[in-house]
Amino acid sequence: MSPAAAPVRLLTGFAGFGAGSVNLAISSSMFASAGAVEPARLLAGVLAGLWGAALLAGAVVFLARERLVGGRWTRYALSSAAAVHLAGIVFAASGTPGLGLTQLSALLLTLMVIASVGWLGRSGDRPQRMATSPQAAGMRPGRLLLAAFAGAVLVAGITTPGLAASTAGQYAVPHGGHGHLVPAGHHQR
Amino acid sequence: MRNSPNRLVATIFGAVYLLVGLLGFAVTSGVGFVATEGANLIIFEVNPLHNVIHLAIGAALLFAGLRGTDTARTVNATVGAVYLLVGIVGLFLLNSPLNIIALNGADNVLHLASAVLLLGVGLSLDKSPATARA
Numbered sequence: 001m002s003p004a005a006a007p008v009r010l011l012t013g014f015a016g017f018g019a020g021s022v023n024l025a026i027s028s029s030m031f032a033s034a035g036a037v038e039p040a041r042l043l044a045g046v047l048a049g050l051w052g053a054a055l056l057a058g059a060v061v062f063l064a065r066e067r068l069v070g071g072r073w074t075r076y077a078l079s080s081a082a083a084v085h086l087a088g089i090v091f092a093a094s095g096t097p098g099l100g101l102t103q104l105s106a107l108l109l110t111l112m113v114i115a116s117v118g119w120l121g122r123s124g125d126r127p128q129r130m131a132t133s134p135q136a137a138g139m140r141p142g143r144l145l146l147a148a149f150a151g152a153v154l155v156a157g158i159t160t161p162g163l164a165a166s167t168a169g170q171y172a173v174p175h176g177g178h179g180h181l182v183p184a185g186h187h188q189r
Numbered sequence: 190m191r192n193s194p195n196r197l198v199a200t201i202f203g204a205v206y207l208l209v210g211l212l213g214f215a216v217t218s219g220v221g222f223v224a225t226e227g228a229n230l231i232i233f234e235v236n237p238l239h240n241v242i243h244l245a246i247g248a249a250l251l252f253a254g255l256r257g258t259d260t261a262r263t264v265n266a267t268v269g270a271v272y273l274l275v276g277i278v279g280l281f282l283l284n285s286p287l288n289i290i291a292l293n294g295a296d297n298v299l300h301l302a303s304a305v306l307l308l309g310v311g312l313s314l315d316k317s318p319a320t321a322r323a
Contacts, residue, residue, distance in 0.1 A: 006314075009313065010309050010310070010313060013305075013309045013312070013313065014305045014306070014309055017304075017305045017308065017309070018305065021273070021276070021277055021280075021290070024277055024280050024281075025280050025291060028280045028281050028283070031281075032283060056277075060312060063308075063309055063312035063313040064312045064313065066313070141191065141192060141193065141194045141197055142191075142197070144194055144314075145194050145197055145198060145310070148194075148309065149302070149306060152302040152303075152305050152306035152309070153298065153299075153302045155301075155302070155305060156298045156299070156300075156301035156302035156305065157298050157302075159301055160292065160294075160297050160298045160301055163280070163291040164291055164292055164297075166280070166291055167283065168279070168280040168281075168283060168288055168291040169291035169292065171283040171284045171285075171288055171291075172279075172288045172289065172290070172291040172292045173285075173286050173288060173289055
């Protein structure tokens, strides 16, 4: 197994957490903007929420059990999700202001998952060997953690603007500002 | 400790959080416990409530890192999961103080990075062979 497999595996999980969070933010935005007479938007919100929850659960299983749930079907689903996010950006299908950046964030994170899963597959990753210790993966713990921290900052750097651009971001309480409720529609930063 | 990523992460993050919590009290004298306008600690805006949270998380992580690998794994995964879950639940509680993750800014990037790093390392590294086969 390549020494890079362990940090790439962690990056895959991080990107899964990020993509799941952003899809839940898209779902939240759909619900917030959907009226009772807009079933299409409600359906989109439900689908985005289910997909976000599936991504989070899949990331947990991937990291804990070291296998991709669903195999090639998950790859197809990830590719389809990337296409939907791309369509959301190009056609502005959501119609919700600010969601373009959220869709872009989701697209980048989904592509990151697809690329890293593909790389792990081609590198002949054998999960059970990596499971016991980083030494089994051929990497010192300090270096592994530095790589993991860089990956976490990268994922957070893509995820946070996407979340901030969602409807939830407009209501969010700023750091140091807990206890202060924000007027609807007012961006904090 | 040097051979366990979980113990390293817990110890380093615990020490940093403890330090930030202690230094925070030095700059927040006169600031209300849950004041809207906090004080700046370098680039991080803090108030006394944040300092207490930083101290509690730092103490838990440092204790776990010094105690052993299994404890460090559990505490890392728990703290990371709680961070992430509170933020995600907050996405659906609009206009609520729980909505704390959907923000922009360097401090929030670091908070989210901490959450995914702690959860990811806790879930995936330092597993016993039995756990890995499960």
